[in-house]
Amino acid sequence: MAQAIRLCPLVGLVSRRVTPNTKWSLTLIRPRNFSTINNSKSSKNDVSQSENIRYWETFEAELRQLTLIQRYKKMAKEFWYVGIPVVGVTSALWLASFYLIAASGYVKPLVAKLRDYGVHETIAKTLESEKMGPLAIAVIMYKLASPARYAVSIAGTVKAIKFLLKRGLIKPVPPKDKLKEIVLKKVSGKSKTP
Structure with a gap:
């Protein structure tokens, strides 16, 4: 057989x-269930995961009390390694979408909507100008959409941080005093070994 x-x-x-x-x-x-093989590792991950979730809940409570720009700065300071890629991707998507709008000729209906929202007439005339290329129009629209861009970047960063903390892929940065302790332990440990 x-x-x-x-x-x-x-x-x-x-x-x-x-x-x-x-x-x-x-x-x-x-397929074999591999989650039951190392129970010691999984319990350790459960503890660190609960610590991450607790940390995130306190961090999120602090964020709710801040303004949009203050949230942006705080997130950039504490989770810069997550925020930079998220902001880069969202900014590229915004600019690409505005370029597609400008290149496909949907500028005039967009300018009419912008006038309804109270955009200054000089900006509207600049966008409708025949001399402007699609990239220049995209950059102007990109700048006009800054408040929405910041909100989307913050929301995307929050979602990414929650996802990564839940999975245990990142760890929150410890407070300054604990960070100093960790550094001093590592330095003293290295100086003892020849």
Whole structure:
């Protein structure tokens, strides 16, 4: 009896057997549950995950009391390593979408909407000008959308930080006094070893 075994990433092992009657039969083997192998590691992750969630809840309570710009600055200071990629991606998406709007010729209906919102007439005339290229129009619209861009960047950063903390992929930065302790322990530990 010949056997052919293949690995299927979604289901597990898929085994095809040729029976003596030369009919194909398909056997699905369930993938092994690897979460029960190292219980010590998983309990350690559960503790650090609960610490991360507690930290995030206090951090979020502090954020609610601040203005939009203050939130932006605080998030940039404490979670810069998450905020910079999020802001870069969202800014690129904003600029690309405004470029597509400008390049496809939907500027005039957009300018009419901007006039309804009270944009100054000189800006509206500049956007409608024939001399302006699509990139220049995109940059002007990008600058006009700054408050919305900041809000989207903050919301995206908050979502990314929550996601990464929940998964245990990042750890919150400890307070200054605890950080000094950690650095002093590492320095004193290195000086003792030859």
